[in-house]
Amino acid sequence: MSLPHALLTALIERPGSGSELAERFDRSIGHFWHATHQQIYRELARLEAAGWVQALAAESGRGRKRQYRILPAGRKELRRWVIQHEDPKPLREELMVRLRAEAAIGPTGLHEDILKRRLQHQDKLELYRGMEARDFLSKPATRERRLQHLVLKAGILQEELWLEIAAEALEVLQMPDDATARE
Amino acid sequence: MSLPHALLTALIERPGSGSELAERFDRSIGHFWHATHQQIYRELARLEAAGWVQALAAESGRGRKRQYRILPAGRKELRRWVIQHEDPKPLREELMVRLRAEAAIGPTGLHEDILKRRLQHQDKLELYRGMEARDFLSKPATRERRLQHLVLKAGILQEELWLEIAAEALEVLQMPDDATARE
C-alpha cells in the first residue's frame, strides 16, 4: 500500500493540511495513486500516531485546519520503503473483461462505451501534455525534475496506449458476427 | 466489480468447477483480472444464489468437485453488464509513487528494484507473445478471436510500455544528484 508514502512524499515537497493535500493529489500524484479525502485524513492520523508527521497548532479536531509537516522518522521510513521490492500488481482492467465477454456472447452495444472512453483518454492526454509543457519542457532538467517528468511520461504513454486499443476495438467490434477477416 | 462477469464469461466458454476456473484464470483472463481461488469460490456461491449459474451433481460441499454451468439468466445478466458504461479506474501504480519519492529524497537504491521489475516484464512479454503465436497468429481471425486477440495485444503493449519506462528510469537514476542535463 502506497498511500502513506505518497503522503510523506507530498509533505516533503511542501507541508500542508489534509484538504490541501487532497487538492494537490488531484493535480499530481493522484493521477498515479488516487485517494479520496477520507482516506487522506485517516492516513494522516495514522502517520501522526506513528510519529512520522507532526500537526502544528490548532489542536482541536473538527473544522479547524491542521497543518502537517514531516518528521525525521518519516523521512527515514520513506527511505526504507522506496528500496523495498514489490512485485508489480496484476492488471485489473474492466474493459478487458467486457471485451472477452463480448467475444463470448456476440455483438452487444459495447461500441458506445468505447467511444465515451476514448474521449476521456483524449482529455487526460491533453491534460498531461499541458502539464508536461508547463512544468518540464521549458525548465532545466535536474535529476529531480527528470524523475518527476518520467512519471508524467508514463501517464502519457498509458493514455496513448488506451487510445490505440480503443481505435482497434472500434474496428473489430463493427465486424459482422460471422465474418472471417484477415488481420 | 468485474469478477462475477469474468466468471460468467469463462463459464460460457466452457463449464467447469471452481478449481478448474481458478486454473484457467491463471492462464488467460486472470492476466487482466486477477482472482484468488477463495474469491472464485465465494463468487460462484453468489452466482448460484442469484440464479445465474447452476452446480451439477455432487451436492455436498467440502472436498467434492462441483461442476458449474451458466444459466439463461446468467447470459442475460452478462449481456446487460457488458454495455454498462464505467469510467476507467484511475491508475494505481506503486512504482510511480516510488519514483516521486526518490525524486524528493535523492538517490536511494531503487535501481535494483527496477532491474528486477524489468526481468518480470520481459518474462511476461515473452509469455504473451508465445500465447499470441500459438492461439492467434496461426488461426483464422473470426470476430470472436480478433476480440480475444485484442485483449492479449493490450497486455503486450502494457508490458512493452513498462520496459520502456524501466529503461528510462535506469538512465535517469544513475544521474548524479546535482547534475543538470539536457533531455
Next chain:
DNA sequence: ACAACCATGTAAGTAGTTACATGATTTA
C-alpha cells in the same frame, strides 16, 4: 445572524488478501 461553504471526521459496506481448516481422492 443567517446562509453558504470549507475542513475534518464518523459509519457502514464491499472487494480483496492471507492464513488456515476440513472432507475427498490419489498414491506409495
Next chain:
DNA sequence: TAAATCATGTAACTACTTACATGGTTGT
C-alpha cells in the same frame, strides 16, 4: 492404510468507497 494432494470452504483483516455529520469560517 497412511501420507500426500486436491477441492472446497471459513475467518480475520486491510484498503477502499460512499454517504453523511459536525464544527469553523466567510460573505451578505
